[in-house]
Amino acid sequence: AQSVTQLGSHVSVSEGALVLLRCNYSSSVPPYLFWYVQYPNQGLQLLLKYTSAATLVKGINGFEAEFKKSETSFHLTKPSAHMSDAAEYFCAVTFTGGGNKLTFGTGTQLKVEL
Amino acid sequence: DGGITQSPKYLFRKEGQNVTLSCEQNLNHDAMYWYRQDPGQGLRLIYYSQIVNDFQKGDIAEGYSVSREKKESFPLTVTSAQKNPTAFYLCASSLTGANYGYTFGSGTRLTVV
Numbered sequence: 001a002q003s004v005t006q007l008g009s010h011v012s013v014s015e016g017a018l019v020l021l022r023c024n025y026s027s028s029v030p031p032y033l034f035w036y037v038q039y040p041n042q043g044l045q046l047l048l049k050y051t052s053a054a055t056l057v058k059g060i061n062g063f064e065a066e067f068k069k070s071e072t073s074f075h076l077t078k079p080s081a082h083m084s085d086a087a088e089y090f091c092a093v094t095f096t097g098g099g100n101k102l103t104f105g106t107g108t109q110l111k112v113e114l
Numbered sequence: 115d116g117g118i119t120q121s122p123k124y125l126f127r128k129e130g131q132n133v134t135l136s137c138e139q140n141l142n143h144d145a146m147y148w149y150r151q152d153p154g155q156g157l158r159l160i161y162y163s164q165i166v167n168d169f170q171k172g173d174i175a176e177g178y179s180v181s182r183e184k185k186e187s188f189p190l191t192v193t194s195a196q197k198n199p200t201a202f203y204l205c206a207s208s209l210t211g212a213n214y215g216y217t218f219g220s221g222t223r224l225t226v227v
Contacts, residue, residue, distance in 0.1 A: 032212050041202075042220055042221065043120075043219050043220045043221050044206075044218040046216075046217075049213070051213035052213075092215075094212045100162075100211070100212055100214075101147075104149075104156050104157040105156060106154065107154075107156050
């Protein structure tokens with residue numbers, strides 16, 4: 001069965017510092033991987049996705065993620081954090097033949113401090 | 115603009131009552147989903163539907179029911195059998211195909227009073 005693990009339920013960074021949110025996946029077949037962001041009392045918004053093309057994926061708001069098959073990872077990064085990046089971030093996985101169903105991680109709350 | 119609309123945004127229910135949460139999309143998506151979100155537990159799948167007049171149970175379907183009579187609509191009923199219904203409920207839709215991902219609504223916060 002497919003799954004994702006997000007290491008660290010809470011991450012705190014200073015404004016201007018590197019953001020690194022970790023996601024490791026488990027899948028017996030090639031996966032499709034997604035990162036979503038959620039602001040308080042709102043739905044989830046797609047940041048970026050990996051669908052077996054380029055392994056380095058660029059998304060909205062300056063975020064990017066790199067698919068590393070050898071490490072079964074899909075970590076989310078941003079070179080310089082901004083106060084507006086404070087939100088909860090979810091990693092998700094699915095695969096061809098999986099019936100479209102996404103399996104979500106438990107989320108990482110990002111706090112950005114002055 | 116196309117999108118997915120959930121209503122109401124806030125809903126209060128008395129114990130023992132059934133309530134229905136609305137989810138409508140105009141994206142022409144075939145598949146629709148209902149998730150429940152509780153603090154620290156991520157998103158848990160309640161029900162999903164990949165085609166009109168058909169739906170499947172997710173991981174936590176007990177105490178919930180759905181219908182899919184129209185492509186655009188996928189209402190969720192929280193029944194009195196759901197023991198702990200207070201939560202944030204999210205509806206999503208997608209095209210058929212694993213590489214598309216989901217489009218989410220803005221959620222409904224249900225509180226039992």
